[in-house]
Amino acid sequence: MKPEKKKKIVKTIRIDVDKCNGCRACEVVCSAFHAAPKYGNNNPGRARIRVIHEPLKNIFLPVYAGEYTAAECMGRDKYIIDGKEYDECAFCRASCPSREAFKEPDSELPLKCDMCESDPPLEKPLCVQWCLNDALVYEEREEEVDEEEEKPEDAELAVEALIDKYGFDKVSDVLARIAAAKAASKKA
Amino acid sequence: MRYAETGYNLEIDLSKGSIERVPTDPKLTELHLGGLGTNARIIWDRVPPDVDPLSPDNILIFSTGLLCGTPAPGANRTIVSTISPQTLFMHFSMMGGFLAPELKYAGYDKVVIKGKSPSLVYLWINNDKVEIRDATHLHGKGALETAELIRQELGEPRAQVAAIGLAGENSVYFASIEHGRSSASRGGIGAVMGSKGLKAIAVRGTKDVHVAKPERFFELCNEVLKYIEFRAKNPIKGVPPILAGIGSPQEMAIHDEEWHTTSFAWGNARHRRKGFWTKEVEESWRRSQERAVQRLVSCYNCPMKCGAIISYPALGVSRYMMKCYSKLTYVMAAMADDLDFGFSIAGLAQEYGVDGYSTPQVMAFAVELYEAGILTDADLPGFPKDNKERFFYLLEKIVRREGIGDVLAKGVYWAAREIGKGAEAFDHNTIKRHEQIPIKLGMLNPIYFVMWATGEKANITQIEGQLPQAPFPTKELREDFVKDWIQVPTGKEERFKKFVLEWGDPGTEFPFYPPIDLICELVDWQETMHYIDDSTGICAGLSSFPLKPPYHIHNLPLIISAATGLEIDEDGLWEIARRNRTLVRAVNVRRGLRRKDEKPPEDHWKKRFPEYEAKILDEYYEYKGWNKEGIPKKETLERLELDFVAQDLVRRGILEGNGEGK
Structure with a gap:
């Protein structure tokens, strides 16, 4: 049976690297928005966007955090664009074991851009709002797509990463132990 | 927490x-x-x-x-x-x-x-x-x-x-x-x-920095950004382009340098070149800048683009970054007419790590001493004939401290005294032994007189700001300026706006205008805003320096309070800034700073009024709560919770027990 076609808003951030002034306001505001409490703490190390910033090579490249991956790539690419060599993995969005980017600094749990999902929804993601130089511009377009499968939530991604790190048995043991402890404390 | x-x-x-x-x-x-x-x-x-x-x-x-x-x-x-x-x-x-x-x-x-x-x-x-x-x-x-x-x-x-x-x-x-x-x-x-x-x-670092009242703080930050956007669309009318916007002067983006090149002094702070900025110069400088500037860049979390990546392979300089006035300091000190020279020597100077203000002036001073026969070929073996080459020569000598470079490395003030033979007379642009921006003007400007004399940073850009530097030419421009001048401190609105509105009318000429009490208030405001920035780490380019900045005395207390959880209002913030400013002065007073040190160069203005200047300084010291020597009084220190400073100054005999100074 063919899957049903469905209208979907595709949220896009158009990145114009030539307009980037390297200020990293996108990192600042991203980490503030995703903090608990919201805006309560600031740490670009937790941001879901990262500006690859090598001024003396004239490299200014904002990259968003994408999918978590348990394993790094077998090969690595290098791009040379306009005579500038971009380090391997520069354009890659993955939260990946090969590098520190897009992981919580303490727990190393993966981070992923969620376009500042919130209730009520923001007009545009905050990184875009704070980029007064228009290096980041928000666009929406409508596409007809196949009925999409459920996307994993943040929490699911985090557990998956924990399983990759510690093994399924260990994580399920810990979860069981926490569940038991919570139940016990409720009774008491 | x-x-x-x-x-x-x-x-x-x-x-x-x-x-x-x-x-x-x-x-x-x-x-x-x-x-x-x-x-x-x-x-x-x-x-x-x-x-x-x-x-x-x-x-x-x-x-x-x-x-x-x-x-x-x-x-x-x-x-x-x-x-x-x-x-x-x-x-x-x-x-x-x-x-x-x-x-x-x-x-x-x-x-x-x-x-x-x-x-x-x-x-x-x-x-x-x-x-x-x-x-x-x-x-x-x-x-x-x-x-x-x-x-x-x-x-x-x-x-x-x-x-x-x-x-x-x-x-x-x-x-x-x-x-x-x-x-x-x-x-x-x-x-x-x-x-x-x-x-x-x-x-x-990858740890968190917390703020006390997150939603409120974030809302205030958003207001600052909105005002930055507003100012980008609304440059100040009636002032040179370099002063119309915010940020530090936009000298990487703007090639029009008529104001700096014709108002500031060239060589060893010596010559005004009023007709310098011709069509040909403008065209050549525009081309030079377009070739050199690869991208405009900013500091952390700031939408401005005050800096630039400079790359100019034809000049043989490796890539570096530049901002603001350093583009011109070497060019003007060397009396070089081309901007390429500025881009090439500034790159080298930055790798050696020298100040872009003092260094060119020390070198221009050395060139003058050579031309006056005070320094000779024995001091400067193989000294080139061309001024630009001389600057490269001197830079090498100074950073390596070779030969005369060892003396010049101490700056104009100390070098002049060590060289002697009349070299002291060529030291005409330092205050507190420190080279100043090369400006030589006609009529004494009493507002700037106080700032040059008393600024503890000994650098005019770090005390001036927010106030127009010259009267607006027309009534309309003045009215336009004051109509949304929200940055003025509470209680001063009427006086400061009246000043801008009437300044330029007959009877409002320097040096006896504005009245001294208003001079004191205007200077104190300008300086205080800098001292606030120096403690918060907010860039003066968004705050104390430009006309109509996004940060000012009304939103800063709110921002600081929301960030820290302290409850600080406008008066409270003013008091903290005054405490900090007074403490810096006390450190220096203990190291010997006195009234005699607070002297703008003799030839800074052609027309000077020694008695009137002394009177202004007296009243300004009094306004600040300092004695005639510029030493903070005992009661001032105690009011600012700096009792321990007062006790120390009394113990050392700098202040007498009754608060009088020596």
Whole structure:
């Protein structure tokens, strides 16, 4: 049976690297928005966007955090664009074991851009709002797509990463132990 | 929990090789905020007045501002404070860039450095892990080159580095500390770093900085951004393009330099060239700038683009970053007519790590001494004929301290006295032994007289701001300016607006206008706003310096309160700034600063009025709560909760028990 076609808003951030002034306001505001409490703490190390910033090579490249991956790539690419060599993995969005980017600094749990999902929804993601130089511009377009499968939530991604790190048995043991402890404390 | 600040300083003793993480007293934040304020307190407490600036007992503080690391736009300044080898007073050179926020994220508000390392080292601060590392392999390396080598060596492309070049290693009195597109360059603080055997500081931090009232704070930050956008669309009418916007003067984006090249003095602060800016010059400078500037760049979390990446392969300069007026300082001092010269020598000077203000003036001074026969071929063997080549020659001699370069490396004031033979007369543009912006004007400007005389940073751009520098030519422009002038302090609206509205009318000519009480208020306001920025780490380019800035006395107390959880209103903030300013003065008074030092150069204005100037200074001192010698009075110190300062000054006999000074 063919899957049903469905209208979907595709949220896009158009990145114009030539307009980037390297200020990293996108990192600042991203980490503030995703903090608990919201805006309560600031740490670009937790941001879901990262500006690859090598001024003396004239490299200014904002990259968003994408999918978590348990394993790094077998090969690595290098791009040379306009005579500038971009380090391997520069354009890659993955939260990946090969590098520190897009992981919580303490727990190393993966981070992923969620376009500042919130209730009520923001007009545009905050990184875009704070980029007064228009290096980041928000666009929406409508596409007809196949009925999409459920996307994993943040929490699911985090557990998956924990399983990759510690093994399924260990994580399920810990979860069981926490569940038991919570139940016990409720009774008491 | 501490908000906005981390509550910890790093204390480094390079003689012992010791590193300590020390909690700070939250009471000091209430009294001084942070940045310069708490730096001044540390220097007051720990550096006795007889300490030689280049000795191990001097302290070098790299401080974040209170708001660095929060989302407050443009809060990124590193405030470096120490005793200057050139002025012998406390100096607090500052820089933008990325270092201060990174230091906050690493978990520290300040790095306080004393002692002297037996060999060249650098400091590597990586969150909780702090190391003093060997830097002997970096000896003689350029400041930017050093930063790159350290990042590679550490395998940390995101580490932020501040480093000295050869000039700092050789304790040149105007050596800078360089950090990418920014530098802390005034007062020879790079020499102090070099005297400690410290080549660089590298920092990486991935911890949180908290704010006390998150939603409120964020809302205020958004308002600041909105106003920045508003100002981008609404330049001030009736002023030169370079003064119409916000940020530091937009000299990387704007090629129209008529105002600087025709209003400021060329050579050794000597010549006005009123007809310089011709169509041909404009065309050549535009082309030169377009070739050199690759991209406009900013500091951390700031939408402005005050800096630029400069790459000009035809000139043989490696890529570097530039900002503001350094594009012109070498060109004008060398009487060179082409901007290419500026782009090429500034790149080299930055690698050597020297101040872009003082260095060209020292070199222009040397050229004048040579032309006057005071310096000869014996002092300057093989001295080229061409002025531009002479500047390259002198730069090498100075940073290596070879021959006469060893003397010139002390700056104009000390070099003039060491050279003698009448060289003192060529020292005509220093205050407090420090080279000033080369401006030579006609009629005494009484507002600027007070600022030049009393500014503790001995640098006019760090005391002036927000006030038009000249009257608007028409009534309409004046009315247009005051109609949405929201930045004026509460209670001063009527007086300050009236001043702008009537300034330019018959009867409002310098020097006897404006009245002295208004001069005092205008100067005090301008200076106070700088002292607030110096403690918060907000860039003066978004705050105390330009006309109609996004940060001002009305929103700053709200922003600071929301960030820290302290309750500070307009009066309270003013009081803290006054306390910090007075404490800096007290440090310097204890080191000998008196009225005699507060003298703009004799020829700064052609028309001078010694008696009237003395009267203005008397009244300004009185307004500040200082005595006739410029020493803060006992009652002023006590009112500002600086009783311990009063007691010390009385004990030393600087203040008498009754509060009178000597």
